[in-house]
Amino acid sequence: MLRSTFMGFEIAKRGLSTSQKGLDISGHNMTNWDSEGYTRQRVDQVAISPYSGAQRYSYNLVGKMGQGVHVPGIGQIRDSFLDKRFRDEHGETGYFGTVQTILSDIEGAIGEFNPLTNAGIRGSLETLLPALKNFSETPYSETAANIVQTEFKNLTQTLQQLNSKLKKTAEQHKFDLKISVSELGEKFQQLANLNYAIAQNKGIVRQNAGYGPNELLDRQNLLLDEIARYGDLGVQINDDLTVTVSMGGRTVVEGENYERMEYVDNGDGTVGLRWVSSGESIHLTTGSLKAYTDFINGRGPNQGSSNETHYKGILYYQDQLDTFARTLVSVVNQTIPEYDANGNPTGDYKMLLGGISDTMDASGHYPVRDDIVITAANISISDAWVANHAYVIARPDNKENNNILSLYTALNSTKISFNSRGETYTGTFYEFVDSYAGVLAEDYTFYNGRHESSSINLGELQDRRDSVSGVVMDEEVASMMLYNKSYQAASRLMTTLDEALDILINRTGRVGL
Numbered sequence: 001m002l003r004s005t006f007m008g009f010e011i012a013k014r015g016l017s018t019s020q021k022g023l024d025i026s027g028h029n030m031t032n033w034d035s036e037g038y039t040r041q042r043v044d045q046v047a048i049s050p051y052s053g054a055q056r057y058s059y060n061l062v063g064k065m066g067q068g069v070h071v072p073g074i075g076q077i078r079d080s081f082l083d084k085r086f087r088d089e090h091g092e093t094g095y096f097g098t099v100q101t102i103l104s105d106i107e108g109a110i111g112e113f114n115p116l117t118n119a120g121i122r123g124s125l126e127t128l129l130p131a132l133k134n135f136s137e138t139p140y141s142e143t144a145a146n147i148v149q150t151e152f153k154n155l156t157q158t159l160q161q162l163n164s165k166l167k168k169t170a171e172q173h174k175f176d177l178k179i180s181v182s183e184l185g186e187k188f189q190q191l192a193n194l195n196y197a198i199a200q201n202k203g204i205v206r207q208n209a210g211y212g213p214n215e216l217l218d219r220q221n222l223l224l225d226e227i228a229r230y231g232d233l234g235v236q237i238n239d240d241l242t243v244t245v246s247m248g249g250r251t252v253v254e255g256e257n258y259e260r261m262e263y264v265d266n267g268d269g270t271v272g273l274r275w276v277s278s279g280e281s282i283h284l285t286t287g288s289l290k291a292y293t294d295f296i297n298g299r300g301p302n303q304g305s306s307n308e309t310h311y312k313g314i315l316y317y318q319d320q321l322d323t324f325a326r327t328l329v330s331v332v333n334q335t336i337p338e339y340d341a342n343g344n345p346t347g348d349y350k351m352l353l354g355g356i357s358d359t360m361d362a363s364g365h366y367p368v369r370d371d372i373v374i375t376a377a378n379i380s381i382s383d384a385w386v387a388n389h390a391y392v393i394a395r396p397d398n399k400e401n402n403n404i405l406s407l408y409t410a411l412n413s414t415k416i417s418f419n420s421r422g423e424t425y426t427g428t429f430y431e432f433v434d435s436y437a438g439v440l441a442e443d444y445t446f447y448n449g450r451h452e453s454s455s456i457n458l459g460e461l462q463d464r465r466d467s468v469s470g471v472v473m474d475e476e477v478a479s480m481m482l483y484n485k486s487y488q489a490a491s492r493l494m495t496t497l498d499e500a501l502d503i504l505i506n507r508t509g510r511v512g513l
Helices: 007-031 080-110 121-137 142-199 202-207 214-228 288-296 314-332 383-387 403-412 429-469 473-506
Strands: 041-047 069-076 233-237 243-247 250-254 261-265 271-275 337-339 345-349 353-356 379-381 416-419 424-427
Touching: 007 041, 007 069, 007 473, 069 214, 080 142, 080 214, 080 233, 080 288, 080 314, 080 429, 121 142, 121 403, 121 429, 142 214, 142 243, 142 250, 142 261, 142 271, 142 288, 142 314, 142 379, 214 233, 214 243, 271 288, 288 314, 314 353, 314 379, 314 403, 314 416, 314 429, 403 429, 416 429, 424 429
Parallel strands: none
Antiparallel strands: 041 069, 233 243, 243 250, 261 271, 337 345, 353 379, 416 424
16 A cells, blocks of 8 residues: 655654754743743644544555644643642732731830830830839939939830831831732733733634643733732633632632722721722631731720721730720829828829820810820820929828839739720739730741741742743753754655655666666
């Protein structure tokens, strides 16, 4: 059985074309080895099937066998399971990394963790209490009274400054959340635009057995990786290689359509996220956006509204400062009694501390009062004490005076109940500060450890993905050598066929040669 005269040349031509394309793709891989998001490409090769429609002509298919190689398309080497695991872990890393950053900023604002600066409440107590101790030994000394007044002023100003720093921390992370929401909306839009561009190739995809525009698919996968950091990402790959993406239980990208998120300031110190199209609140299970809302709105056991969360975040530590300030005012203002001109107690106590009123008096002054809600933001020494540093000296004569010693004891060693809205702590002022500072340090250590662990897992998954999808130079060089050998073999086949045809055409029937 003789085959077609030029079938051999067609086989050789296909071999040459396939080898040339293999060299092209290997070179393409090597030049893009460090391109962000690039996926290694390969030339998919199959033997040409002799069976399609051959039975109509002959039951013996031997004559149809051996027609060479066919390239159905240029594929990408990816593992969808690794992609999903990587994106799930990226969401976890985004969550723990953002929490770590927020808690670190809270530590910096509270100021109890830097022994060099001693800028927190503990540092103020460590200078106030020795001054009170010295004053208790000479309770009629105006010099000692002046020093104590200065130290109390420093303590109240420290509380105000720490509260201000916490508020600035909250404002910074609210701003960061706004930026993240805006960036995520842009990525949704870019993904929808890519869906449109990829869909334009659906005819090509269908004709080429599912092979698509690889460079667009690289960009698509890179965007999906980036989006995964923000929240719980769900991805469905469609037949035309576009993707349908969900987040927070809602479809956010489908075809050319995409959803947008909106940042919401609730006006009570908390923030929220909602879908622009429906106004519904967004509930995420992981990612950096959830971390922001969890810890900006985190009030811990003091949680009092649906806008707040049970995490010990910025609001929780503002509450701790407010509780300290409120308890300090209560204790101090119940220590130094008022005496009449004869040295007899009147039953009242001197108001040494209070809160700056937000209502101006007739003279244009904002008075310090003790009958308003005391916070770390408004705590101050009283107007009477500001006007006279000796106001703290209780008795008008030289009789025994233990009131300053009582004040020192109350602030230094007496167990006091610190009552917040949802929790009560009993201990000294030092112990109360150490308590919430210790909680913050423990939480930071915990989330830092989770972030490190998640980052390690993410790195390992990235390495595994790179081992599948990344370009390995040694492999590409080996592929180029293989394709070069194939090219040489196909060339040799064509040369051999040419020589055979020369004999067949020019020498057949000639005798004596």
